Amino acid sequence: MKTVSKIYVALVFTILYIPILVLMLFSFNSTANTGALTGFSLYWYKELFNSPDTFNALKNTLVLAISASTISTIIGTAAAVGITKFKTRITKSTLLSVTNIPMMNPDIVTGISMMLLFVFIGTILRSEDKLGFGTLLIAHVSFCLPYVILSVRPKILQMNKALPEAAMDLGCTPIQSFFKVELPNIMSGVVSGFILAFTLSLDDFVISYFTTGNDFQTLPLLIYSMTKKEVKPDIYALSTLMIVAVTVLMVLSNISSKEKTADRKAALK
Amino acid sequence: MRKLIILLFAVLLLCGCENTSESLTLNVYNWGEYISDGSEGTLNVNEEFENYCLEELGKEVKVNYTTYASNEDMYNKIKSGSASYDVIIPSDYMIEKMIAEDMLLKLDYENIPNYEFVNEDYKDLFFDPDNEYSVPYTYGMVGIIYNEEMVDKEDIGSWELLWNEKYKGQILQFNNPRDAFGTAIYSVGGDVNTTDVAVWENAAEKLKAQKPLVQSYVMDEIFNKMKNGSAAAAPYYAGDYLTMHDSNESLKFYFPKEGTNIFVDSMCIPSCARNKELAEEYINFMLSEDIAIANAEYIAYSSPLDNVRKSETYIADMTEWNEEVMDILYPENLGIRTQYYENLDSDTLLLQNSLWETLKIENAVEPWVYITSLSIILLLASIMMYSYIIKKIRDNY
Numbered sequence: 001m002k003t004v005s006k007i008y009v010a011l012v013f014t015i016l017y018i019p020i021l022v023l024m025l026f027s028f029n030s031t032a033n034t035g036a037l038t039g040f041s042l043y044w045y046k047e048l049f050n051s052p053d054t055f056n057a058l059k060n061t062l063v064l065a066i067s068a069s070t071i072s073t074i075i076g077t078a079a080a081v082g083i084t085k086f087k088t089r090i091t092k093s094t095l096l097s098v099t100n101i102p103m104m105n106p107d108i109v110t111g112i113s114m115m116l117l118f119v120f121i122g123t124i125l126r127s128e129d130k131l132g133f134g135t136l137l138i139a140h141v142s143f144c145l146p147y148v149i150l151s152v153r154p155k156i157l158q159m160n161k162a163l164p165e166a167a168m169d170l171g172c173t174p175i176q177s178f179f180k181v182e183l184p185n186i187m188s189g190v191v192s193g194f195i196l197a198f199t200l201s202l203d204d205f206v207i208s209y210f211t212t213g214n215d216f217q218t219l220p221l222l223i224y225s226m227t228k229k230e231v232k233p234d235i236y237a238l239s240t241l242m243i244v245a246v247t248v249l250m251v252l253s254n255i256s257s258k259e260k261t262a263d264r265k266a267a268l269k
Numbered sequence: 270m271r272k273l274i275i276l277l278f279a280v281l282l283l284c285g286c287e288n289t290s291e292s293l294t295l296n297v298y299n300w301g302e303y304i305s306d307g308s309e310g311t312l313n314v315n316e317e318f319e320n321y322c323l324e325e326l327g328k329e330v331k332v333n334y335t336t337y338a339s340n341e342d343m344y345n346k347i348k349s350g351s352a353s354y355d356v357i358i359p360s361d362y363m364i365e366k367m368i369a370e371d372m373l374l375k376l377d378y379e380n381i382p383n384y385e386f387v388n389e390d391y392k393d394l395f396f397d398p399d400n401e402y403s404v405p406y407t408y409g410m411v412g413i414i415y416n417e418e419m420v421d422k423e424d425i426g427s428w429e430l431l432w433n434e435k436y437k438g439q440i441l442q443f444n445n446p447r448d449a450f451g452t453a454i455y456s457v458g459g460d461v462n463t464t465d466v467a468v469w470e471n472a473a474e475k476l477k478a479q480k481p482l483v484q485s486y487v488m489d490e491i492f493n494k495m496k497n498g499s500a501a502a503a504p505y506y507a508g509d510y511l512t513m514h515d516s517n518e519s520l521k522f523y524f525p526k527e528g529t530n531i532f533v534d535s536m537c538i539p540s541c542a543r544n545k546e547l548a549e550e551y552i553n554f555m556l557s558e559d560i561a562i563a564n565a566e567y568i569a570y571s572s573p574l575d576n577v578r579k580s581e582t583y584i585a586d587m588t589e590w591n592e593e594v595m596d597i598l599y600p601e602n603l604g605i606r607t608q609y610y611e612n613l614d615s616d617t618l619l620l621q622n623s624l625w626e627t628l629k630i631e632n633a634v635e636p637w638v639y640i641t642s643l644s645i646i647l648l649l650a651s652i653m654m655y656s657y658i659i660k661k662i663r664d665n666y
Contacts, residue, residue, distance in 0.1 A: 033516050034493045051308045052316075053334065070277055119351050128543075131351040214296040214352040215333040225301030225336035227489040229509065234308070 020243060027236035034233075044237040051234055057222040058238065061202060064133070064218060068140035069197035075141070076148025076197075077190050081182070083149070084156045103146045111210035114139045118211065132213035139211040140201045147200060148193035155189030156182075188257075292329040295547050298343060298354040300534070301336040303407075305560075305567035312563035318554050322547075330547065339445070347372060353541040355548040361533045364403050365396035365612040373402045374538045380549035383556035391573035394533060395609060403535035404552050405573040407508075407565070409598075410607060411448070411530040414510045418519045419501035428456030428525045430502050432475075437482045441494060441503035444486035446625035447610055448530070449476060452504050455528045455608075462611040466620060473624040480628065495520055507597050508570035514591055522597060528606035533573070571598040 026034055030041035048054060079099075086092045102110060115131070122130025159182065167177035183190075205220040212221065223235055297315075307313030315332040322330040337343045340363040346352060359367065367373050378384055384404060391405045413430060419439065424430050431440050431452065443449040453472035454461045460468070484500050492509070494500040496516045510522040536555065538548045554560060558576045562583045565572040577583050578599060587594040613621065 031516060033496055036497060047308055051306065052313065053306055053336075115349060115351060119349055123350070129353065212352075214298065214335060214354055215294070217335045222301070222336065225338045227338050228300060229302040230489055230492045230512065232302075232308070 023236055024240045024243065027233060027240045029233065032230070032233050044233045045241075047232070048234040048237045048241075053217075053222065054219075054234060054238060057217050057219045060216055061219040064136060064140060064216075065198050065201040068137055068144055068201040069194050071137070072141045072144035072148050072197045073190060073194045076145050076193055077152050077186070079145070080149045080152040080156055081178070084153065099146045099149050101146075102143050103150075107143075107204070107206035110139070110143060111207040114142075114207065115210040129213055131211055133216050136208060136212050136216060139207050140204065143204075143207060144197035144200055147196045148190075151193035151196060152186055152189040155186040159185045191253075292331050293544060293547055294331050294333055295356070295544055295551060296333045296335075296352075296354045297356045297551070298335055298337060298346075299356075299358045301338060303336075303358065303534075303568055304334070305563040311567050312560070314555070314560055314563060317560065318551060321554060322550070326550070328547075332551075347539050347541065350541070353543055354539055355542040355544050356536055356551055357539055358406050358534050358536050360610075361394065361396045361535070362610045362612045364535060364537060367537070367539070368397065368402055369612070372540055374540050374542060374545060375401045376404065376538065376552075377545075377549060380546060381553045381556070383553050386556055386558075386561075386574045386576040388573050388575050388578070391533060395611065397535070403537045404556065405533050405535045406555065407568055407570040408531065408533040408573050409506045409508050409570040410524065410532075411451070411504055412507050412510065412522050412524045412597075413502060413504050414495055414513060414520055414522050415502040416495065416498060416500075416517070416519055417521045419498070425521075425523055426526055428452060428527055430525075431504065432456075432479055432482065434482065436501045438484050439499075439501035440479070440482050440484060441487050441491055441500045442476075442479065442483045443504060444488050446621050448504070449486070449625070450621060451530050451610065453479075455525070455530065458527050458606075461530070461608055462613065464614065464617050469617070469620055469624060473628060476628050477631070486629070506570065508568065510597065511569045511591050511594060522593075524600070524603060524605050526605060528608060531607040531609055533609070569598075 025037070027044055028040050028042070029037055030039040030043060083092060083095050083099075086095070114135070118135045119130050163185070164174075164177045164181050167181045168174065172180065203220070205224065208218050208221060209224075212218065219238075223231060226232070226235075295318075305311045305314045307316065315334050319330050319332060322328045337346070340360050343357060343359060344363060344367070347354065347357070364373070381404065387405055391408060392400050394405075397403045413425075413428070415425060415430065420430070420436065424433055424435070430436070431442070433440075443452065450469065450472050451461050453475040454463075454468060456475070457471070459472070463469075484494070487494065487503070491500075491503050491505055492513055495503055495513050498517065498519075507522065510520065514520050514522075536552045538545055538552075542548055555564065556574060556576075558580065561572060561574050561577045562580055565574075565577050565583065566586055572578060572583075584595065587598075
């Protein structure tokens with residue numbers, strides 16, 4: 001039975017990762033042909049650095065993802081702490097259900113309704129540019145929030161309630177006790193919420209399509225607009241670089257968390 | 270911790286404050302991969318325009334260049350009033366629609382002296398008979414690309430190659446309703462802009478008959494499929510054939526004898542534009558010889574400009590790339606009926622869209638899938654109910 005489960009896991013991993021490996025392989029291809037490997041070359045990587053549109057789109061996507069995930073993490077953590085502190089069950093469960101709505105909504109519904117909202121507000125305020133980076137950021141924060149709250153809340157429930165009370169007994173103000181006692185305990189939930197929000201924002205197409213303005217094109221939008229003519233392989237090179245960057249980050253964060261738990265165990269001894 | 274937060278906010282603020290000094294911005298909205306953008310050693314037209322403005326006109330200009338994948342996407346973006354663009358490049362029928370809805374501004378040809386280079390055949394077209402709103406950018410025709418190693422010589426020449434049972438599973442079809450219905454209607458010699466319901470329904474029947482032979486409905490995936498030989502025949506635009514031929518020499522092209530589509534993409538200024546004069550400057554710049562040649566060589570579609578077609582550099586470069594270029598992009602004495610797509614009225618559009626949806630969705634899911642999933646759901650539901658009942662009995666006991 002053990003070997004069967006090992007084979008199963010290997011199969012699942014293969015199916016998940018083979019498309020990525022094929023993509024990485026073809027980014028080193030010397031021509032644009034995706035049927036045959038014609039030779040190893042770094043041509044598409046050089047092309048990538050020569051193409052201003054792609055770089056602009058990448059920069060925009062990263063700026064948007066980092067800002068949206070930071071803001072939604074801050075708001076989401078505060079929201080999760082606040083929701084948990086409510087005493088009546090009805091308020092708590094209503095707030096949680098409302099939080100779940102953006103998650104369950106199809107992206108296209110969220111996208112179109114946000115676009116209509118922004119155009120409406122823009123018309124009232126008589127602003128020139130009704131859509132732009134600001135509206136895109138607001139839209140991304142709003143759909144990333146539920147995921148952050150969902151990541152942070154279990155950690156808050158798991159934490160020992162006596163700890164912040166003990167801190168306050170020893171002289172902390174409530175705010176100090178939050179930052180010094182509660183936050184380090186829920187930090188892993190906050191970090192995983194941040195990473196989840198970052199990934200969602202990076203990957204989002206439908207909502208960005210409807211809420212972006214005329215000067216902010218993200219990477220998914222750029223790639224979609226190439227679908228009438230060819231998608232050039234410098235996009236494969238870009239994707240390979242992004243995958244490598246993310247993998248390196250994940251490995252580093254795993255190593256650092258392992259070191260932290262090792263330190264903690266050593267300190268307890 | 271606090272310092273980190275302050276640092277993050279500072280970074281965000283800096284990102285938000287782009288230079289809003291006296292530089293003018295030009296918002297251009299074009300198809301994807303439809304301008305010479307500096308990749309693979311070509312000229313970066315937008316950068317050249319910015320340099321030209323600085324040197325010749327003394328103005329600091331920034332070009333905001335964004336792209337779209339279809340006319341309808343661009344139309345929806347502008348119609349919703351959510352963003353303003355200065356230059357857009359729609360296709361013929363979309364220009365007709367936008368003129369009818371007052372969405373385009375009239376051009377001031379005092380600012381576009383290079384308009385004299387536009388070939389007479391591409392002036393006074395049906396969508397803009399007085400040339401008040403548009404300046405042609407590229408044009409092209411749809412034809413059939415086939416792999417000569419996979420297709421017999423006697424089967425070519427007509428649209429019927431795409432309905433030939435011999436090549437079952439190796440035929441590709443357009444993945445958008447206008448072009449797909451176009452292939453069916455052209456093949457029977459019909460009028461692609463008709464409001465006659467019978468013509469559309471016959472075309473839908475013909476597409477339905479084709480569906481079992483089709484490998485898949487594609488747009489840009491066609492490049493890979495034809496290049497690596499997984500499909501034998503496909504309809505697509507003439508210029509794109511040249512790009513595909515580059516990677517696979519056994520691909521050949523022909524214009525089907527029953528007639529085909531001709532399209533023109535033109536530069537226009539929408540009514541939401543903020544910098545009309547700068548937009549006209551941009552259009553004029555695109556008509557200048559070096560820029561137009563760079564664009565025509567990058568996009569590989571036909572150019573409606575005389576200064577490009579008669580340019581020896583252009584002809585030499587293109588023929589060096591592919592000897593059949595001038596015959597395919599600029600065929601003389603074609604002898605085949607060509608027809609533009611015109612704007613359809615809303616009833617016909619609704620009919621076309623619903624027929625297209627029926628075609629795509631029909632038989633998409635086999636009945637056994639429904640039966641199996643339903644039985645699994647019933648099984649799970651009964652297991653859950655059973656364990657719930659057992660639990661209740663045990664509690665009461």
